C-alpha cells in the first residue's frame with residue numbers, strides 16, 4: 001500500500017527558494033567591491049543579455065552606478081559600429097568590451113568611440 005509522506009515544511013520551503021533562485025533572472029542584491037570605481041557598492045542585479053561566465057563576473061565585480069555608465073557606452077558602441085544584436089559575433093565583441101570596461105579581464109582596451117552627444 002502506497003503512502004504519501006508530505007515533505008517537511010523546511011525542505012519544501014528550501015526547494016521553493018532554490019527553484020525561485022533558478023527561475024528568477026534578477027540576482028539577489030549584494031554588496032561588492034566594484035572593479036571599475038573601486039567603491040563598495042550594491043552589485044548589478046540584471047546583466048541584460050550577458051550570460052554565463054561573463055554574467056557571473058559582472059555580478060561579482062560591477063556596481064550599479066558603473067553599470068549605468070556601461071549601458072550608455074554600449075548604446076554608443078552599438079550605434080558607432082552599427083552592431084546587430086542578433087549576430088553572435090556582436091556577443092563576442094560586447095563580452096570583451098564590457099569586461100575591459102570593468103577591468104575584469106585583460107582582454108584589451110575598450111573600443112574608442114567618436115561620440116558627439118546631441119546638442120541640448
Ligand SMILES: [Zn+2]
Nearest residue numbers: 034037063066
Ligand atoms: Zn563602480
